[in-house]
Amino acid sequence: MDGSLFTAARMRAIEAAHFESGAATGAELMERAGTGAVAAMEAAWPDLAARPGRAVLACGPGNNGGDGYVVARLLAQRGWDVTVFALGTPRAGGDAAGMRARWGGPPRPLSELRVQGADLLVDAVFGTGLARAPEGLEALFAASRAGPRVLALDVPSGLDADSGRVFAPGQAVRADLTVSFGAWKAGHALAEGPALCGQVRLVDLGLDLSGAAAKLVGPPHAAALLKGGGHKYDDGHALVLTGGFGHTGAARLAARAALRVGAGLVTLGAPGSAMLECAAQSMAVMLRRVDDGAALAELLRDARFNALCLGPGLGTGDRAAGLVDAALAAGRGCVLDADALTVLAARDAPFGPLHANCVLTPHDGEFARLFPDLAERLRAPAAQGPLWSRIDAAREAASRAGATVLLKGPDTIIAAPDGTVAVHAAAYDRATPQLATAGAGDVLAGLIAGLLARGTAPFDAACRAAWLHVEAARVFGPGLIAEDLPEALPSVLRALAHGT
Ligand SMILES: NC(=O)C1=CN([C@@H]2O[C@H](COP(=O)(O)OP(=O)(O)OC[C@H]3O[C@@H](n4cnc5c(N)ncnc54)[C@H](OP(=O)(O)O)[C@@H]3O)[C@@H](O)[C@H]2O)[C@@H](O)CC1
Ligand SMILES: Nc1ncnc2c1ncn2[C@@H]1O[C@H](COP(=O)(O)OP(=O)(O)O)[C@@H](O)[C@H]1O
Ligand SMILES: [K+]
Incomplete structure (x- = not known):
């Protein structure tokens, strides 16, 4: 399609x-x-x-x-x-x-x-x-x-x-x-x-x-993804926040994806308890200690950290809440996924601190926690057509949040606050049932953060990441686990570069 x-x-x-x-x-x-x-x-x-x-x-x-x-x-x-x-x-x-x-x-x-x-x-x-x-x-x-x-x-x-x-x-x-x-x-x-x-x-x-109600997301232009020469800082510095000891795998997956998609530098921000765990498993990804929101705010005084990713393995306690606040206050490109969405959903006014550089990446469950009325409308039996669609729901959500919303699924919807909507259909010849594997969403969040670091606008970053994510799964094929996704990216990028 x-x-x-x-x-x-x-x-x-x-x-x-x-x-x-x-x-x-x-x-x-x-x-x-x-x-x-x-x-x-x-x-x-x-x-x-x-x-x-x-x-x-x-x-x-x-x-x-x-x-x-x-x-x-x-x-x-x-x-x-x-x-x-x-x-x-x-x-x-x-x-x-x-x-x-x-x-x-x-x-x-x-x-x-x-x-x-x-x-x-x-x-x-x-x-x-x-x-x-x-x-x-x-x-x-x-x-x-x-x-x-x-x-x-x-x-x-x-x-x-x-x-x-x-x-x-x-x-x-x-x-x-x-x-x-x-x-x-x-x-x-x-x-x-x-x-x-x-x-x-x-x-x-x-x-x-x-x-049209929505555009279908197609392959990105190679020129928008391949490195164009210049310094690594020209491709931005993404900061991925992780949770504590024993919970760093998800953030490490996201960080690796951010680096593979071309962010110039990627740093994991870990609490003291997880420093050793992260240090033992990172090479190209760098590591900084970030114990709480104050530490994050201090780190973000360095304007070169231009894109953040919060959610994968972050936890939902006080530290996570402080990190979400500090991240949003910085106004940088910011992917909010998984636990970060749960933190927001628990608040009386979840959308207040959001801004136009944010990308929210809920799956259906997280979407229902953040936008219960919209999820209910999608589920409710109806006597008369036309029925309310995921396009309608994501469009309304993005307008309410004042941020880009990527509603995950085989039919992934990407909606911008101005009403623009795109659909990535992992269906027909692009069906990727192998993506239903733990950690696939963490990789997607990292891909978006990496593209934000490179200066891609939030809506485009979400669309391109959705396509690359599915394409990496297609290239790898059956037996895929989340770790394979970042490693499959080079062949996806090569094929784009060669126009194949
Ligand atoms: N227009 C064009 O240029 C072209 C259009 N094309 C074709 O036209 C199709 C659209 O045609 P369409 O608008 O006539 O609607 P269609 O799907 O045939 O159904 C309407 C009929 O079904 C009835 N009905 C509805 N629900 C019902 C129910 N639950 N239970 C019972 N009845 C029900 C409804 O009755 P009513 O609701 O009016 O009581 C009405 O009688 C389109 O899909 C494409 O195939 C192509 O030829 C290309 C050129
Ligand atoms: N059957 C499927 N077909 C295509 N894509 C899928 C399918 N199941 C899941 N995905 C994709 O995989 C990712 C799963 O993310 P998520 O639900 O957050 O899982 P996790 O938290 O385990 O990473 C999403 O990008 C989703 O669109
Ligand atoms: K028919």
Whole structure:
């Protein structure tokens, strides 16, 4: 996936503008959509293209159903034995009604759906118009999990196109291939979207796209990451604060990641109890004793410490709270992760000391502690679509915090306080289940801190770090543990430099 993600409402507005400009009619777009879907299906499954078999189509009452009737006609023309089951009847005089008439028919009611012996099930019941919880589609949902290969048009029916959520567990088609029309919908990248879409292919409809909900994070430019010559201090000095004896591993992982991503210098700030432990295990990473907030404030009188990382293994006691205060008071680039977020969340006014150079990197649990109402809204069952999404939640969180928020997960959302949002989808060909390993988040925090030290703006640092993190996991592959991530970075950077 690359480019941008759109909401259903925005797609409707874009399509309406397209019709108004006279660029195409609804029927022409529908024909293009259906034609593109068949071509994508044949490209994905050459065996089906070579030997057409039995196809079952489930068509809804709206334009998604209209696309389905186009596909039914095109498959029949290719020699498929096609049966159409319909839910409702398209509005008389509309594009979908026209396509249903061109198909011929008559379709059988969807309640009679049978897929035994079928090679292909085409789901064209609901697309971006899903407005409320689907009812009476259990047979379709079950059929999509058994037997034939499943092609979903635009979005699997039941999946909310804005959020990637479903109204109730299991209440959606599970597709093997989803063909998205005109643009990626946010739901293809978020939450349950990737698991329900299978693979996704985009069919270009020639629409004039603007007003995306979020950008997809793509590979960074090599020039932004490779060293450009000059002194090590030109690439900044990151300070990573660690907790006490026996708790330094997480901060050491973050420090190593900061150094690997190119910070000129990286220092661990440790309490006296942990000095020996850190000293025994650090070479390129330097070490300073930082017992409390006052010691940190004193150290930060050296303006060359231009980026801080607090959270991994920090602890949540008085020392941690003092360090968080001293770090935030310094106004430097500052990554707040893990325990630092827990410290903040325990306060009456957690966001007061935050500033625009901060990056908060909560996982879902930390997010729920910091923004309980937003997390609740994401979880709450809803009767009506469109459903609230992780994009909405992260955007609201960043605005409230006055800082960049990176909400972690396979669908990582990066939101800036000005409303800009990007999504890094570790899905489809970038799926990295191996990242679900202890310490992976510590490495991400270190990558962001390292990029902040190098002078990268907080939002860009978070986006680039998210991409590098997943790419390092992909390069390493199965068996990954967190220690491997910083060590995989050089080959990621090499590939970027060589444009491969
Ligand atoms: N516009 C274009 O240029 C192009 C659009 N294209 C295609 O159009 C699709 C969007 O079409 P759409 O807006 O007609 O919505 P769609 O997903 O078919 O569903 C709406 C129907 O379902 C009904 N309905 C909703 N929820 C329901 C429920 N829970 N249970 C029962 N019924 C429910 C709803 O009824 P209502 O809510 O009005 O009562 C309405 O009748 C888009 O995904 C793409 O495939 C392509 O052809 C490219 C060009
Ligand atoms: N299944 C997954 N697919 C892709 N990325 C994942 C997956 N699970 C976890 N991650 C990523 O791994 C990191 C885990 O961070 P976190 O939850 O803080 O764990 P830890 O505290 O063990 O480091 C996050 O960047 C998250 O996005
Ligand atoms: K569909």
